[in-house]
Amino acid sequence: xxxxxxxxxxxxxxxxxxxxxxxxxxxxxxxxxxxxxxxxxxxxxxxxxxxxxxxxxxxxxxxxxxxxxxxxxxxxxxxxxxxxxxxxxxxxxxxxxxxxxxxxxxxxxxxxxxxxxxxxxxxxxxxxxxxxxxxxxxxxxxxxxxxxxxxxxxxxxxxxxxxxxxxxxxxxxxxxxxxxxxxxxxxxxxxxxxxxxxxxxxxxxxxxxxxxxxxxxxxxxxxxxxxxxxxxxxxxxxxxxxxxxxxxxxxxxxxxxxxxxxxxxxxxxxxxxxxxxxxxxxxxxxxxxxxxxxxxxxxxxxxxxxxxxxxxxxxxxxxxxxxxxxxxxxxxxxxxxxxxxxxxxxxxxxxxxxxxxxxxxxxxxxxxxxxxxxxxxxxxxxxxxxxxxxxxxxxxxxxxxxxxxxxxxxxxxxxxxxx
Amino acid sequence: xxxxxxxxxxxxxxxxxxxxxxxxxxxxxxxxxxxxxxxxxxxxxxxxxxxxxxxxxxxxxxxxxxxxxxxxxxxxxxxxxxxxxxxxxxxxxxxxxxxxxxxxxxxxxxxxxxxxxxxxxxxxxxxxxxxxxxxxxxxxxxxxxxxxxxxxxxxxxxxxxxxxxxxxxxxxxxxxxxxxxxxxxxxxxxxxxxxxxxxxxxxxxxxxxxxxxxxxxxxxxxxxxxxxxxxxxxxxxxxxxxxxxxxxxxxxxxxxxxxxxxxxxxxxxxxxxxxxxxxxxxxxxxxxxxxxxxxxxxxxxxxxxxxxxxxxxxxxxxxxxxxxxxxxxxxxxxxxxxxxxxxxxxxxxxxxxxxxxxxxxxxxxxxxxxxxxxxxxxxxxxxxxxx
Numbered sequence: 001x002x003x004x005x006x007x008x009x010x011x012x013x014x015x016x017x018x019x020x021x022x023x024x025x026x027x028x029x030x031x032x033x034x035x036x037x038x039x040x041x042x043x044x045x046x047x048x049x050x051x052x053x054x055x056x057x058x059x060x061x062x063x064x065x066x067x068x069x070x071x072x073x074x075x076x077x078x079x080x081x082x083x084x085x086x087x088x089x090x091x092x093x094x095x096x097x098x099x100x101x102x103x104x105x106x107x108x109x110x111x112x113x114x115x116x117x118x119x120x121x122x123x124x125x126x127x128x129x130x131x132x133x134x135x136x137x138x139x140x141x142x143x144x145x146x147x148x149x150x151x152x153x154x155x156x157x158x159x160x161x162x163x164x165x166x167x168x169x170x171x172x173x174x175x176x177x178x179x180x181x182x183x184x185x186x187x188x189x190x191x192x193x194x195x196x197x198x199x200x201x202x203x204x205x206x207x208x209x210x211x212x213x214x215x216x217x218x219x220x221x222x223x224x225x226x227x228x229x230x231x232x233x234x235x236x237x238x239x240x241x242x243x244x245x246x247x248x249x250x251x252x253x254x255x256x257x258x259x260x261x262x263x264x265x266x267x268x269x270x271x272x273x274x275x276x277x278x279x280x281x282x283x284x285x286x287x288x289x290x291x292x293x294x295x296x297x298x299x300x301x302x303x304x305x306x307x308x309x310x311x312x313x314x315x316x317x318x319x320x321x322x323x324x325x326x327x328x329x330x331x332x333x334x335x336x337x338x339x340x341x342x343x344x345x346x347x348x349x350x351x352x353x354x355x356x357x358x359x360x361x362x363x364x365x366x367x368x369x370x371x372x373x374x375x376x377x378x379x380x381x382x383x384x385x386x387x388x389x390x391x392x393x394x395x396x397x398x399x400x401x402x403x404x405x406x407x408x409x410x411x412x413x414x415x416x417x418x419x
Numbered sequence: 420x421x422x423x424x425x426x427x428x429x430x431x432x433x434x435x436x437x438x439x440x441x442x443x444x445x446x447x448x449x450x451x452x453x454x455x456x457x458x459x460x461x462x463x464x465x466x467x468x469x470x471x472x473x474x475x476x477x478x479x480x481x482x483x484x485x486x487x488x489x490x491x492x493x494x495x496x497x498x499x500x501x502x503x504x505x506x507x508x509x510x511x512x513x514x515x516x517x518x519x520x521x522x523x524x525x526x527x528x529x530x531x532x533x534x535x536x537x538x539x540x541x542x543x544x545x546x547x548x549x550x551x552x553x554x555x556x557x558x559x560x561x562x563x564x565x566x567x568x569x570x571x572x573x574x575x576x577x578x579x580x581x582x583x584x585x586x587x588x589x590x591x592x593x594x595x596x597x598x599x600x601x602x603x604x605x606x607x608x609x610x611x612x613x614x615x616x617x618x619x620x621x622x623x624x625x626x627x628x629x630x631x632x633x634x635x636x637x638x639x640x641x642x643x644x645x646x647x648x649x650x651x652x653x654x655x656x657x658x659x660x661x662x663x664x665x666x667x668x669x670x671x672x673x674x675x676x677x678x679x680x681x682x683x684x685x686x687x688x689x690x691x692x693x694x695x696x697x698x699x700x701x702x703x704x705x706x707x708x709x710x711x712x713x714x715x716x717x718x719x720x721x722x723x724x725x726x727x728x729x730x731x732x733x734x735x736x737x738x739x740x741x742x743x744x745x746x747x748x749x750x751x752x753x754x755x756x757x758x759x760x761x762x763x764x765x766x767x768x769x770x771x772x773x774x775x776x777x778x779x780x781x782x783x784x785x786x787x788x789x790x791x792x793x794x795x796x797x798x799x800x801x802x803x804x805x806x
Binding site: 111114118121218222229231232233235236252323324325330331332368369371375377378 | 478483511512513514516517518519520522523524526527528530531541542544553570572573574577578579621622623624662664665667
């Protein structure tokens with residue numbers, strides 16, 4: 001939390017202690033309320049599409065109060081399953097712990113923590129990809145290409161993972177991770193260079209780079225990188241390149257999550273504790289001013305897009321090396337695109353990104369159970385995420401709904417065309 | 420302003436609390452008012468001594484196409500729904516949005532104690548085999564895949580699922596080349612330009628088998644009639660053909676149709692799921708080609724293209740899934756591989772619908788004869804191609 005306060009300190013004019021802590025809470029207010037409003041509206045969608053509610057409405061004239069329990073039942077079932085499926089049940093976890101303590105049998109405990117570990121597994125690529133987009137925002141760059149960089153990173157680390165044979169893990173694993181980062185970095189650097197050199201807008205170029213990445217992966221998976229057999233997938237990576245897992249199957253929780261937290265801290269340190277980071281933020285805040293102060297705007301554009309691409313590449317690497325161990329078509333469920341929302345929600349701060357990634361991980365992961373037990377299509381999660389993005393991107397809506405006074409100037413996350 | 424927060428918070432909490440409290444005051448007077456519906460429930464509730472027969476639970480795990488892919492996921496789901504109507508079982512589905520979801524979704528059904536887990540598509544092959552081996556009592560079925568699936572030298576459990584028979588998994592396979600043989604013969608008889616075309620989504624056996632049968636059908640027509648109808652997009656002898664390399668891009672389907680038409684083809688069989696709809700759109704707009712649908716009868720699933728739909732190559736996944744569930748319900752479930760053929764109606768071609776008048780009675784009679792010959796085995800796809 002102190003990290004966040006320090007950020008405020010470096011970003012805004014010095015305030016009194018009281019004002020600063022107030023500003024901190026205020027900065028949390030809009031995202032939290034946005035998530036809350038998103039969940040409420042998601043609940044309305046759930047209720048509106050629920051058969052029980054429809055039946056209750058059909059019976060409206062006879063029993064007008066009857067719609068409320070029906071709505072409550074629909075929403076509670078859905079969200080109950082969502083959160084049970086993503087966090088697990090505390091009772092089961094305690095019971096599992098008790099059995100483990102007394103008999104040393106882990107089976108029950110593992111079953112109880114499975115939902116939560118799955119949420120962390122889902123959150124891992126979100127953290128990396130969210131950091132990628134957030135870093136871009138800090139320099140005033142809108143990296144929509146995280147999805148493509150994610151793909152390239154996945155393919156890069158998979159290639160290093162399966163093509164090198166016989167290396168010990170402490171060499172192979174870092175190489176495979178590096179392979180992902182480099183592949184992503186290249187994919188990010190190209191639009192960065194085009195922007196710096198020719199002024200081509202990075203939004204257009206990163207979108208185009210996404211399509212090149214998708215089609216390139218189609219080709220690689222059916223051609224040069226295809227495993228033997230008929231399936232259009234890469235060979236499976238070597239054991240030595242896998243990010244080790246903490247628990248036996250089916251728990252997939254692995255070191256990727258720890259790595260993600262570490263990288264989040266690194267990004268924080270880089271952005272707020274180094275000269276280079278300061279330059280990047282300066283360019284993001286006011287490129288003309290930064291230029292006047294003797295900083296190279298174009299160099300920072302290339303640097304940030306390269307680093308951003310590397311982070312998105314790491315997201316792909318963590319997914320391949322930690323979870324899937326091979327890459328097939330349609331490898332990603334849109335982590336790169338979701339991460340834009342995530343960076344907005346996290347206010348482009350590494351800590352905010354980690355928290356938002358955990359939230360998205362919980363939502364995505366719990367959706368499986370919700371879909372199965374409550375029969376709610378998994379798409380509802382996309383709706384909730386979409387609503388959250390709208391509210392975070394247009395905080396005025398949230399302020400209007402909850403009647404919040406504007407107290408500080410909004411940080412500019414990205415600029416429009418022409419600048 | 421702070422006061423407004425409180426007001427809001429109180430209103431929200433109150434509304435939640437009200438909603439939470441509603442059920443009790445409503446349900447208590449309920450037996451008095453809508454007695455007709457509530458009374459039986461009331462009598463059933465306090466009789467837990469007679470355990471009702473447990474409802475059979477079936478869970479389908481889709482691949483990334485999703486449940487409404489208008490292709491095999493949708494078709495398999497129709498089979499589940501038919502079984503729900505017929506046997507009163509409980510049917511569910513879980514959509515996979517990315518490859519890491521496969522294992523997770525199967526795990527979810529394992530945790531719920533699902534009686535039969537139906538997985539769809541070759542991408543779920545390895546995870547299905549792993550689950551089946553680790554849970555020998557779990558009944559499973561997989562659409563379009565069969566076990567053992569390992570080839571010499573493949574790493575078991577990684578590149579492929581298993582090198583042994585799985586007694587608890589039923590692989591559902593389809594002899595679709597027999598149906599597309601008919602489609603090929605029909606296309607050869609209907610083409611005006613003397614060229615017909617086919618393309619696939621990916622060069623995988625479940626796709627190329629359509630193309631192979633199509634080529635064989637055309638070849639058989641040429642042999643019978645002494646014509647020289649050409650097939651673009653597939654050659655069984657070399658194993659090469661046209662592929663979009665994905666099952667998603669309608670634009671690719673459009674481009675593929677355009678290039679075939681430029682090469683002179685006027686009937687196209689797209690074996691690429693929804694990609695084929697892109698080709699259909701092109702044919703409809705330009706009026707330069709006809710389409711043969713795949714998997715389901717596109718007359719029903721894509722009625723907007725009925726004007727250019729010659730027929731469809733049917734692969735009745737729904738029937739296969741339904742049969743499997745029926746066996747589970749009746750206690751006759753067995754593992755192994757079940758191949759659906761033209762003999763049992765598991766594969767076939769659809770009626771000609773709008774083109775019924777255009778297909779000559781002679782051609783129809785020939786198709787019937789070929790169908791009979793395919794059923795009794797006097798005519799085989801490999802036999803035609805081997806000549």
